[in-house]
Amino acid sequence: MTELEQYLRGYMGVSDEDMQALVSAFYPETLEKGDFFLRSGRVCEKLSFHREGLMRVFAVHGEKEVTQWISFRGNFITDLQGIVCDEPARFTMQALTRCELFTIDKKEYLGLHRHIARWPELERVLITRCFGFLETRIFSLLSMSGEERYSYLQGQNPELFDTVPLKYLASMIGMTPESLSRIRKKK
Structure with a gap:
């Protein structure tokens, strides 16, 4: 059973028959480091389940890049x-x-x-989970201190801190790289 099948069965309650139809619509795709899944200004033409690796979701705001999310194994990614x-x-x-x-x-x-x-019912579950995830992220940015946001992210996926440049992680949790470094030194 692939990771995609495990996710769909666990989170969406897909029957064996529906699973076969759904999984057969997906194909394996590989992106090399630096490849783009999507560029801003273009209409997204695909949805992917992240099996391995890390992908950065970001926007350019003036002269600054703002990291919205780092996608990792077990997430769907699309616009x-x-x-x-x-x-x-x-x-x-x-x-x-x-x-x-x-x-x-x-x-x-x-x-x-x-x-x-x-499918309409299953899609609703999928999109509801996506919105729930976004609501949790927004709430954490609005209500948690910098140290709490750091701890929350570290609890979700500690390996990000070994792989992803700190400036991206700092941006993603709404702080400067210097603030993130100070918090890490305290811990």
């Missing part, structure tokens, strides 16, 4: 507004390391309801 609403992406998504993905093209994604009767 929802692009794949669902055909709107250009606000963020760029770039591989920080070699990434292995299971990918479904937008056309296939939008046609899943023809092959899986329960």
Whole structure:
């Protein structure tokens, strides 16, 4: 059973029959370090399940790059507004390391309801989980201290701190690299 199948079965309750139809719509894709999954200003044409590696989601704000998220194993990655609403992406998504993905093209994604009767219900669960995740991230940025945000991120995925440049992690949790360094020294 692939990681994608484990995720779908565990979080979405997909039957064996639906699982076969769903998984067969995905194909393996590899991005090398530095490759782009999506560039801002373009409409996203795919949704991927992150199997291995790290991908940075960021925007350029004036002269500054702001890291929105570092995607890692076990996450879906896409631009929802692009794949669902055909709107250009606000963020760029770039591989920080070699990434292995299971990918479904937008056309296939939008046609899943023809092959899986329960797809509208399953898609709602998937999108609800994405929004729940975003709400948690927003709440943490608004309500937690810098030390609490650092501890939360470290608890979620400690290996990020061994692999990802600190300036990206600092940006992602809403602080300067200097502030993150001070917090790390305290811990």
